[in-house]
Amino acid sequence: MDFKIITGDGLGQMTFDRADSIMNNIFLSLMVRRGSFFQNPEFGSRLHLLHRAKNTEKTAALAVEYCKEALQWLLDVGRATKIEVVSQRDRLQDLNRLKLLIETTQADGRTVTFDYFVEVV
Helix, strand or coil: CCEEEECCCCCCEEEEEECCCCHHHHHHHHHCECCCCCCCCCCCECHHHHHHCCCCHHHHHHHHHHHHHHHHHHHHCCCEEEEEEEEEECCCCCCCEEEEEEEEEECCCCEEEEEEEEECC
């Protein structure tokens, strides 16, 4: 059973309510560093590698690739049917941040949206 994770303030807070979406799966897939989970070294993302990268189009493309790589397992096990990732470079307000917009269609047809920020230099 999955527990619900609330991400309203940017920090993940676990509750003991039953999760009705794959939001927590997305959150954990992006937050855990790839290779650091002892039971499955392929779980997690490589987004932490971009913390020292410059805010360029190439970095934005890498962020999308790393995000899709981290979420691929949701498609493989049948928890999701479609995952779309778009990156936005916020050049006006915060030069040191990429925003990833993730839209996932669950197996039951419901759509889950998730925003994730990647700090860059």
